[in-house]
Amino acid sequence: MALKSFIEVHPDSHFPIQNLPYGVFKPQPGSSPRPGVAIGDYVLDLSEIASAALFNGPLLNNSDCFHQPNLNKFVSLGRPAWKEARATLQKLLSATEPTLRDNATLREKSLVPMSRVELLLPVQIGDYTDFFSSLHHTKNCGLIFRGPQNPVLENWYHLPVAYHGRASSVVISGTDIVRPRGQAHPTPGSPPYFGPSRKLDFELEMATIVGPGNDLGKPVDINNAADHIFGVVLMNDWSARDIQAWEYIPLGPFLGKNFGTTISPWIVTLEALEPFACEAPKQDPPPLPYLTEKVSKNYDVSLEVHIKPAEHEKPSVVTRSNLKHLYWTLTQQLAHHTINGCNLRPGDLLGTGTISGPEQESRGCLLELTWNGQNTLSLNGVDRKFLEDGDEVTFTGYCKGDGYTIGFGKCSGRIIPSAP
Numbered sequence: 001m002a003l004k005s006f007i008e009v010h011p012d013s014h015f016p017i018q019n020l021p022y023g024v025f026k027p028q029p030g031s032s033p034r035p036g037v038a039i040g041d042y043v044l045d046l047s048e049i050a051s052a053a054l055f056n057g058p059l060l061n062n063s064d065c066f067h068q069p070n071l072n073k074f075v076s077l078g079r080p081a082w083k084e085a086r087a088t089l090q091k092l093l094s095a096t097e098p099t100l101r102d103n104a105t106l107r108e109k110s111l112v113p114m115s116r117v118e119l120l121l122p123v124q125i126g127d128y129t130d131f132f133s134s135l136h137h138t139k140n141c142g143l144i145f146r147g148p149q150n151p152v153l154e155n156w157y158h159l160p161v162a163y164h165g166r167a168s169s170v171v172i173s174g175t176d177i178v179r180p181r182g183q184a185h186p187t188p189g190s191p192p193y194f195g196p197s198r199k200l201d202f203e204l205e206m207a208t209i210v211g212p213g214n215d216l217g218k219p220v221d222i223n224n225a226a227d228h229i230f231g232v233v234l235m236n237d238w239s240a241r242d243i244q245a246w247e248y249i250p251l252g253p254f255l256g257k258n259f260g261t262t263i264s265p266w267i268v269t270l271e272a273l274e275p276f277a278c279e280a281p282k283q284d285p286p287p288l289p290y291l292t293e294k295v296s297k298n299y300d301v302s303l304e305v306h307i308k309p310a311e312h313e314k315p316s317v318v319t320r321s322n323l324k325h326l327y328w329t330l331t332q333q334l335a336h337h338t339i340n341g342c343n344l345r346p347g348d349l350l351g352t353g354t355i356s357g358p359e360q361e362s363r364g365c366l367l368e369l370t371w372n373g374q375n376t377l378s379l380n381g382v383d384r385k386f387l388e389d390g391d392e393v394t395f396t397g398y399c400k401g402d403g404y405t406i407g408f409g410k411c412s413g414r415i416i417p418s419a420p
């Protein structure tokens with residue numbers, strides 16, 4: 001029989017006992033941030049569970065990792081500690097275990113309705129990198145930005161291409177995004193202009209949260225890379241296409257991308273995703289030995305993007321994709337990032353790159369969906385080429401299990417007008 005919690009969880013809820021994603025929250029506006037896990041419509045306060053001495057396994061019984069304002073310390077402990085925490089929490093929340101179920105005082109202290117809490121960034125992000133790992137997205141961007149001659153450059157099939165993003169502007173879901181201003185150069189031969197971006201876009205991505213890091217000069221072996229991945233979140237790499245197209249040669253994305261990046265609040269662990277592992281796409285040509293894994297896997301995570309214009313009550317779906325379309329795997333991305341000796345640190349954020357699927361309806365950004373504004377998308381009667389002020393963009397992601405759903409919650413942000 002499937003594992004069940006004493007807490008009522010709707011079958012469509014993203015947060016059954018099989019999930020238990022980690023986040024950081026404030027139970028009340030004045031209280032200090034602390035780690036929690038999502039269970040149904042509640043957040044379980046891990047600082048209270050630790051104070052009650054219920055993390056009683058050998059690795060966590062004396063740890064202060066749940067008395068921290070972020071999850072960096074916990075994620076740095078590595079897989080044995082994560083497994084111990086998950087076993088403790090699944091037992092504590094199960095329908096047959098009386099410890100928490102029958103202790104009204106502890107329940108009152110430790111279970112907070114999710115509707116009441118403020119969710120914060122789950123980790124302090126030291127560094128943020130963004131990959132470029134969907135072949136469909138790469139082909140489409142190549143056609144749009146560089147033309148039909150050679151849309152996918154030769155290096156792409158041999159290494160997971162990436163750029164260093166900016167950690168300071170990574171924000172939690174629900175944070176408004178100010179339309180960036182910058183230079184653009186729409187007409188070749190005439191001078192550039194300066195102003196609010198006219199081609200503001202979202203990018204549908206997920207991102208790895210790094211667990212234990214590696215020492216400077218000591219690369220992570222591809223076959224151990226999964227031990228450095230704590231879990232995964234949804235990520236929106238907001239992109240100003242007009243600024244990007246003018247500035248990016250030859251050093252890559254800069255001000256067209258670093259004005260804001262939104263992540264979802266709940267980190268879904270690789271343990272919870274394991275039942276949804278699937279074979280990664282076949283790589284041809286085969287990668288070099290340092291990128292060749294014994295088992296090459298992706299995860300079957302359904303993804304959706306919704307846009308709600310200010311004047312609409314309800315959002316419209318604009319794309320449906322899936323993490324399983326990614327060409328380079330999360331573990332290949334991580335191993336490649338360290339192969340030159342670069343050190344990753346706990347809490348680092350590694351974006352997957354835009355996750356476009358093979359169909360037109362599974363394209364992961366407006367640049368592709370409207371072909372750089374040549375076509376128009378109809379959102380229930382309202383036309384869009386790029387994002388307008390007041391638009392709210394929401395990503396969701398989930399895996400459908402037998403009688404339960406492992407979900408990522410929401411990653412959303414609303415565009416507000418740029419400064420005058």
Ligand SMILES: O=C(O)/C=C/C(=O)CC(=O)CC(=O)O
Pocket residue numbers: 130131132133134137138141142145203205237239248253352353354
């Ligand atoms: O092809 C380009 O020049 C640029 C592509 C992107 O903007 C994509 C990027 O940020 C990486 C990704 O999300 O896949």
Ligand SMILES: [Ca+2]
Pocket residue numbers: 130131203205237351353354
């Ligand atoms: Ca991106």
Ligand SMILES: [Mg+2]
Pocket residue numbers: 236237238239257258259260261
């Ligand atoms: Mg960005």
